[in-house]
Amino acid sequence: MSFIKRQKMRRLMSPKLAITYGSARDNAQFHIYSMVAARFRGFEGWERTRIFTRPKIVYDLSGLPLFYDFTAYRGRKHVGFVRTAANKALGDPVIGTQVTPPGWNMNAARNELRKLVKRRYPRYAIGRMRLVCYSYPKLALSARIVSPRGKIETLLMDVGDFTEISREPGRPREFLGQVPYSLLNAIPEEQEKKGQQVWEKINRKVEDVFKEERELDPKRLSKLAPVDRLAVLKKEIFKLELFKIFNERVLDFCCHTGSCMDHECFCLHPQENNVHCARAAAQMMLCYWRYCYSQHEIAQAYGVNDNVGTPVAAVVPGLESLTNQCFDATLHWTVNWSTYNNEISKRRPLMSCVPGHARACAGTKQWNIWIINTPRPRYLYIFDPWPPNTGAIYWENFNTTTYLCTFTLERKSTNHT
Amino acid sequence: MLNKGGIIKIADNLLANLRNEVRLPSSISKCLRREPPLLVKNLDDNPSYWLVPFLSEDRLVGFVRISLSGGLMAYGRFGQGKQLSDFPPISQISSKNAEKEMHKAFSKAFEEISPPQLVHDGPVGRIAWLSRGKSRDGEKMLLFWTFGTFYSRPEGKESKHGLL
Secondary structure: OOOOOHHHHHHHOOHHHEOOHHHHHHHHHHHHHHHHHOOOOOOOOHHHOEEOOOOEEEEEOOOOEEEEEEEEEEOOEEEEEEEEEOEHHHOOOEEEEEOOOOOOOHHHHHHHHHHHHHHHOOOOEEEEEEEEEEEOOEEEEEEEEEOOOOOEEEEEEEOOOOOEEOOOOOOOOOOOOOOOOOOOOOOOHHHHHHHHHHHHHHHHHHHHHHHHOHHHOHHHHHOOOHHHHHHHHHHHHHHOOOOOOEEEEEOOOOOOOOOOOOOOOOOOOOOOOOOOHHHHHHHHHHHHOOOOOOHHHHHHHHOOOOOOOEOHHHHHHHHHHHOOOOEEEEEEOOOOHHHHHHHHHOOOOEEEEEOOEEEEEEEEEEEOOOOOOOOOOEEEEEEEOOOOOOOEEEEEEHHHOOOOEEEEEEEOOOOOO | OOOHHHHHHHHHHOHHHHHHHOOOOHHHHOOOEEOOOEEEEOOOOOEEEEEEEEEEOOEEEEEEEEEOOOOEEEEEEEOOOOOHHHOOEHHHHOHHHHHHHHHHHHOOOEEOOOOOEEEEOOOOOOEEEEEEEEEOOOOEEEEEEEOOEEEEEEOOOOOOOOEO
């Protein structure tokens, strides 16, 4: 039984989707440079690593090359590897990086496979052996074995625990474990073309970078001392406007051509007692729009005394009245990233509420490169009025925080009285 | 639960982020040093997260908030000051100082005041020192001191209104 449909196989075999070692290696190298320059966890010391010129090829169960694994070494020590795509349909040129040595050994796996054949298939001859990804990310050795009568079969053995893997295609969406399936077959048809476009776009940019930035030539960099190499990487990678490791937007209103690095355009107003958070958060938003009110005045606009908290329902009418109805305030019970991103990109601060507490939000940051199979890192730039009379400004992990609601404040576009 | 060593490692890796990403004055960001992590509990006395303070001289400048399993929750600075004297003093996170301040603020009106613990009052960002005590008529009270501000409420009585 085949692991891939015939039509799909014909499409994925197209030479247009094949990737050369050279392109894959350049992408792997650029990826390492970016991770080192951005101080990604796990990449400490990787400015001293080199990657092999030729990759280890990992095949798909369809028989097509799937990944090129470039081993990274420091001195004589293997410190990890960079996994790149061997087929453009996969999309991103770099699939991932392992920053620890592999937990298995090729020679040991080969020996175990020979023992397995001797035990289970006596008098069979062993032919070609290949590394295959049988159930991403699990790897197996695939060996062609030939019976004394000339019958050819394929044996699959996991390289980690040396168990024989069934040659029947499994159902990975329904079961976990050693379920063999073709990763290439699992790519939806509409994704094949998109993947090719993504791969070609990123690869073009990487090629341009290596053509234009001679400082990043691996041969040139390898001649520098590690500390100088690191300094060059940090300088060159962050110079590139084409590649941002993360996109960051923080509110500014006085420097329209760039970001205000010597001061904060958005002012922190700490709350004046233990219940004033919604007044302080409003004070910050209104101050940005050049409305100056005390927290006591804002409490009055909310219709509450100074010594009690603020009902959520009081915030919208309070904000609108303090702007003399020149602004529309909106309460959003559904909190999503796009609301924050849109408001900040339009230079509008928000009031971000967690259960029981209100803060102002004046910026967003999200990563463009991150570890696969993990949530995309996203952070909010929070101006927290707590602790009282001090306040705090911090980048808050959006993925791990529970939010209650958000308030936006937008200037009315029509004339008003 | 990740051990203290693991928490310290995560916090140390974020020192560069603190220096570059929260617009600290450069004279202050150059001299940042990490203090031992503090375990912050919730009001039910259960561990909630680790707060790793960063100081410059004797001032509390920045922090990293890390979950018990080692997940990064937030990192940033206290206040928006431009000079070191604008930042809160380190005594704000000292349990000895908190005990002294609690006694000064509450001993006349309350009795059986317990030693203070660092907690978050509701949301994780609302850190405060908490002591438990009794009012003169025997009602159990929660007594809070945080960065120079005192407040109290009867135990078990949350505020009626949503946002504090």
